[in-house]
Amino acid sequence: MKHSVLELGFSAAQPSVGADASANPGPPALLDRVAFEKRGALVSLSMEDHYVRVRTTQGDDLVLMRLSDAIKETAPVQGLQTHRSHWVALDFVTACTRAGAGAVLTMHHGPDIPVSRSQIDQAKAKGLLKQ
Helix, strand or coil, rough: CCHHHHHHHHHHHCCCCCHHHCCCCCCCCCCCCCCCCHHCCCEEEEEECCCCEEEEECCHHHHHHHHHHHHHHHCCCCCEEEEEEEEEEEEEEEEEEEEEEEEEEECCCCCEEEHHHHHHHHHHCCCCCCC
């Protein structure tokens, strides 16, 4: 069977059978929805009306989808939903301070993110707050 150059190049780039895909999981699927020039490491997600603001180290973009669906597409990034309208990548949290019954996360990129009082225990479990 004769193959074109493109077919051979594509098939040669596929991982071999039995290759460990978890060794290099690649970027989160959510980044495929973000403008190319704004793709970078995933920092946080925030709801704005019916859109999710996806913040990366290269900027931010609005994506029309539910927050719960966006969070499902963040793997393999380790993160935490801190509020009904916010999710953060744990690697980009630089500080956490108590604010009344909740808390506020200072992010390496972008604005501060609130932690609702219902999510305080999860923030403690992830090591963001002292027990």
